[in-house]
Amino acid sequence: MGLSSEMRKLENKWGTRGSGHGWPKFLDYLEIDGLRGWKGQRIEFPFPIVAIVGENGSGKSTILQCADCIYQKKGSDDATRFASDYFPDTPWENLQGITIRFSYKQERLSSSGSIRKPTSRWHGNLDRPERSVNYVDLGRLLPVPARTGYRRLANAGFKEIAATPFDKGVLERFSGILGRKYQSVRWALTDGDERRTVPVVGQKDAVAYSGFHQGAGETTIAELLQVEPRQYSLLLIDEIETSLHPRAQRRLIRDLAEKCRQLDLQIILTTHSPYILEELPLDGRLYILTEEEKMVVRGVSPEFAMSKMDESIYPECDVYVEDPRSATLLQEILVQYAKDSVLRCRFIPYGSAQVGCSLGQMVCKDRFPRPSCVFLDGDQEKSDGCNLLPGEDAPERVVFAGLERIEWKGLAERIGRTYTEVADACKQAITYPSHKEWVRLIAEKLILSSDALWQACCSVWAVQVLSKDDARQTVNPVEECLTRLLKTSPIVQQRLALQFRGDV
Numbered sequence: 001m002g003l004s005s006e007m008r009k010l011e012n013k014w015g016t017r018g019s020g021h022g023w024p025k026f027l028d029y030l031e032i033d034g035l036r037g038w039k040g041q042r043i044e045f046p047f048p049i050v051a052i053v054g055e056n057g058s059g060k061s062t063i064l065q066c067a068d069c070i071y072q073k074k075g076s077d078d079a080t081r082f083a084s085d086y087f088p089d090t091p092w093e094n095l096q097g098i099t100i101r102f103s104y105k106q107e108r109l110s111s112s113g114s115i116r117k118p119t120s121r122w123h124g125n126l127d128r129p130e131r132s133v134n135y136v137d138l139g140r141l142l143p144v145p146a147r148t149g150y151r152r153l154a155n156a157g158f159k160e161i162a163a164t165p166f167d168k169g170v171l172e173r174f175s176g177i178l179g180r181k182y183q184s185v186r187w188a189l190t191d192g193d194e195r196r197t198v199p200v201v202g203q204k205d206a207v208a209y210s211g212f213h214q215g216a217g218e219t220t221i222a223e224l225l226q227v228e229p230r231q232y233s234l235l236l237i238d239e240i241e242t243s244l245h246p247r248a249q250r251r252l253i254r255d256l257a258e259k260c261r262q263l264d265l266q267i268i269l270t271t272h273s274p275y276i277l278e279e280l281p282l283d284g285r286l287y288i289l290t291e292e293e294k295m296v297v298r299g300v301s302p303e304f305a306m307s308k309m310d311e312s313i314y315p316e317c318d319v320y321v322e323d324p325r326s327a328t329l330l331q332e333i334l335v336q337y338a339k340d341s342v343l344r345c346r347f348i349p350y351g352s353a354q355v356g357c358s359l360g361q362m363v364c365k366d367r368f369p370r371p372s373c374v375f376l377d378g379d380q381e382k383s384d385g386c387n388l389l390p391g392e393d394a395p396e397r398v399v400f401a402g403l404e405r406i407e408w409k410g411l412a413e414r415i416g417r418t419y420t421e422v423a424d425a426c427k428q429a430i431t432y433p434s435h436k437e438w439v440r441l442i443a444e445k446l447i448l449s450s451d452a453l454w455q456a457c458c459s460v461w462a463v464q465v466l467s468k469d470d471a472r473q474t475v476n477p478v479e480e481c482l483t484r485l486l487k488t489s490p491i492v493q494q495r496l497a498l499q500f501r502g503d504v
Contacts, residue, residue: 003281004250006257011281013261014048022264023048024108025131025232027067031101035087036062040099043296047284048260049253049267051240051276053305054288060270064135064236067268070102070115071131071234081135083115083122096120104129132233136224139239139270144211144219149196154212158192163200170225174201177221177251184208185222199223216243221252231263241273253279272309274302282352289358291367297359299352307348317345317481318372320359321389324349325439325454326377329395332458334478337471341478353380360385371481387477390470396435399457400426402465410464414456417446 003011017023027045032038036059043052043063052060065086073080087095098117103110106129115124144150165186166174175182181204187197188210199222202208211219220243229235235256241249253276260267271277277285282299287308289295301323321327327347334342350356359374363385376383378391378398391398403411403426412422425445429438439457443450462471 004254004257004279006254006261007279007281010048010257010261020108023232023266024105024264025234026105026266027070027234027268028103028105028110030063030066030070031099032059032062032066033101034098035066035095035100037290037294038062039293041294041296043286044298045266045268046298047281048265049257049269049280050284050286051280052268052270052286052288053272053277053300053309055290055309058288058290059294060288061139061238064238064268064270066100066102067234068133068135068236070100070104070113070128071133072125072128073131073133082125083117087117106131132230133236134227134229134233135236135238136227137238138220138224138242141220141223141242143216144198144214147196149193150198153190153192153196153198155192158190160188160200161191161194163188164197164226166225170228173255174221174225177248177255178218179247179251185225187222187226217245217248220244221248224252229259229263229265231265233263233265235265235267237267237269240269240271241276246273246275249273249275250279274306277302277305285351287355289362291362291369292365295358295362297355299355301349301351301355304348304350304355307346316371317341317478318368318370319345319347319478319481320350320356320372320374321347322349322351322353322356322375322377324451325395326375326389328451328455329389329399329458329462330375330474332455332462333390333466333471333474335459336462336466337468338475338479341475341482344482345478350374353377356380356386357383373477373481375477387474390466390474394435396438399461399465400430400435400438402461403457404430406464410460411456414460415446415448415453417448421446 013022029042029044031040031042033040038059052063054060069081069083069086083100087098089095096117096119099114101112101114103112111129113124113127113129115122115128117123145154163186165184171182171185174185182201183204184202186200188200189197199211199214199219200208201214201218201222224237240252244252256267259265285298285300287297287300287305289297289308319330321330327349331342331347350359353376356374356376360383362368363372363374374386376386376388377394378389379393380388382388389395408419408423408426412419415422425442429441432438432441439450439454443453446453
């Protein structure tokens, strides 16, 4: 799925920042040492919106809390938070030996700093830079009736005495995110309690209703949009997808991309949602791996992130590839040369080559809990723990160059089109400069799905073009993984067999 127009506009503006356009204030990275399992790993923020993904307890919220407390808040409406607010000593924890280092831009000048707790006190608070920061924790958002002191407000005898309505622009954002027309949204006070506000919304031609009767998603967006970030500020959002259906999640991240571009905001958020990840470019996706110690990898695919957080049972060997097209190419090679191995493997697209190299390091250190092998596309440099797909180029270029050499023979029969149609469509498409678009262009010309066309191309290429030596070199790492599996104990073998059949 391609980026939305809102995200492309943000990406374009971000690309011009070097010439003095945008983001004079920016948090470049954090390093967290001695806190909640962090041991000095660096967390970089290479895009104005960064989503942090990982299992529960991996350290996502810790990153947001550290980002909040490294700044002194600018403006009378902002409450400065300290590290001690987020990381207090308790009867069970006596925290010490902690350092939070950071690098930031202030009026486009790069600086660095740290806050530290070597023993009993935090140091460095007075040296923190100034910036407006908003922290919104949607993950801990309770329904209105469940909030402390709110239940008694559900009394028809109370009257509304004041309200803060959303202005026209915020109201339009509220309607756009939720996908329906709202006439009004306000935060209201009653004479039952002059401190506790209640969201009240009104749809077109409908009676207004309060947070006691709203959907959870309406309350979530009402809470989020009552925060009005200042220009150049930092917005931190924990569990952004809370109570939102997939379309609303996509609309929300697009809305934030537009706001981010207009105000030069920096947004750091946490999520478990593949829909949020799909909306962001690779630089906007960070995953926290926690196999033994934490490792932060950038540019993960939604499929990779979901597979790492999913508890479903999968086949015996994990095969990591750059994207779904690389997975299809490798599958078709295995179908021709090691057919019995295909169903025993799970193919996981990981995203950027940088992620693949990080996974290769994990293979070298034997840090995966199950047999795993990693493939980079053929146009990448060899990296420790990684294998290369054949061809020394991107999969599309390799496959179509090979099919062109054999004059597209066998492809027409495979997809049920005439030879002339196939040859003309392929020849025309490969003149297009972006090889990523070739499959789509050919598929549209032949009135065929892109996936069906690519699978057919890979199958014909594996049979008629790929040499046996190159095929064997590609297949060997997968078979070696499966061979290592067979050397495990009989009990493990029995359980894996049951998993493969789906009996456990």
